[in-house]
Amino acid sequence: MPNNFPQPERVLLIVAHPDDPEFGAAGTIARWVQGGAHVTFVIVTDGSKGTADKEMTKEKLVAMREAEQRAAAAVLGVQEVVFLGQPDGEIQNTYALRELIVRQIRTHRPDVLITHDPTMRIFQNMTLNHTDHRVVGDTVLDAVFPLARDRMNFPEHEAAGLEPHKVLDIFLQFTENPNYWVDISATMDLKIKALCEHKSQIGEPAELEERLRQRHGERAEHVSFEYAETFRRVKLAG
Ligand SMILES: [Zn+2]
Numbered sequence: 001m002p003n004n005f006p007q008p009e010r011v012l013l014i015v016a017h018p019d020d021p022e023f024g025a026a027g028t029i030a031r032w033v034q035g036g037a038h039v040t041f042v043i044v045t046d047g048s049k050g051t052a053d054k055e056m057t058k059e060k061l062v063a064m065r066e067a068e069q070r071a072a073a074a075v076l077g078v079q080e081v082v083f084l085g086q087p088d089g090e091i092q093n094t095y096a097l098r099e100l101i102v103r104q105i106r107t108h109r110p111d112v113l114i115t116h117d118p119t120m121r122i123f124q125n126m127t128l129n130h131t132d133h134r135v136v137g138d139t140v141l142d143a144v145f146p147l148a149r150d151r152m153n154f155p156e157h158e159a160a161g162l163e164p165h166k167v168l169d170i171f172l173q174f175t176e177n178p179n180y181w182v183d184i185s186a187t188m189d190l191k192i193k194a195l196c197e198h199k200s201q202i203g204e205p206a207e208l209e210e211r212l213r214q215r216h217g218e219r220a221e222h223v224s225f226e227y228a229e230t231f232r233r234v235k236l237a238g
Pocket of ligand 1: 017020
């Protein structure tokens with residue numbers, strides 16, 4: 001199902017953990033950057049639970065994952081990375097977290113916003129979706145509508161110069177219900193390179209590359225691409 005690929009000027013990606021941007025959308029992001037987009041990554045949690053290493057400390061891991069995420073973003077040409085520093089594995093869709101997200105939306109004013117598909121609970125009856133992925137997806141959508149749009153929500157933002165902002169084009173990643181395929185054949189190498197920056201997470205780079213080429217090759221089976229990233233795209237009417 002080939003489709004017209006938009007070229008937004010401003011893209012905001014809000015996800016749970018360091019490495020979620022690259023697993024979900026790096027090939028698409030690289031294309032937008034190459035087309036001249038300004039891209040901001042917002043990482044909601046501090047990634048502080050992502051290790052099995054008994055020698056690792058929380059402080060070391062948080063610092064390491066932040067550095068890895070910055071390096072991965074640099075590979076893709078992403079201009080800004082924001083860390084909200086919420087505790088990994090513990091976040092909830094609270095009004096306080098919504099305020100942090102609304103602030104990001106009103107600050108960065110995206111034409112396209114990428115986040116997690118909050119409706120995903122189980123993948124292929126084999127994998128449980130991470131709580132943080134669901135919660136972040138849910139919180140971000142609650143922030144888009146109605147909170148970021150309507151000025152009476154968080155009036156302190158307007159007082160500080162942050163105007164309300166309407167997000168109309170949403171790409172949901174980590175979904176089993178895609179309706180949008182992006183051709184990442186030309187940016188697949190960059191996606192792999194960016195993911196290899198997440199050294200604390202990925203294991204053997206050659207195995208990761210093989211897995212990614214297989215996965216994104218399979219996702220392109222519906223379309224005439226070599227490699228695809230898939231999204232559930234939601235275009236709001238206004
Ligand atoms: Zn994650």
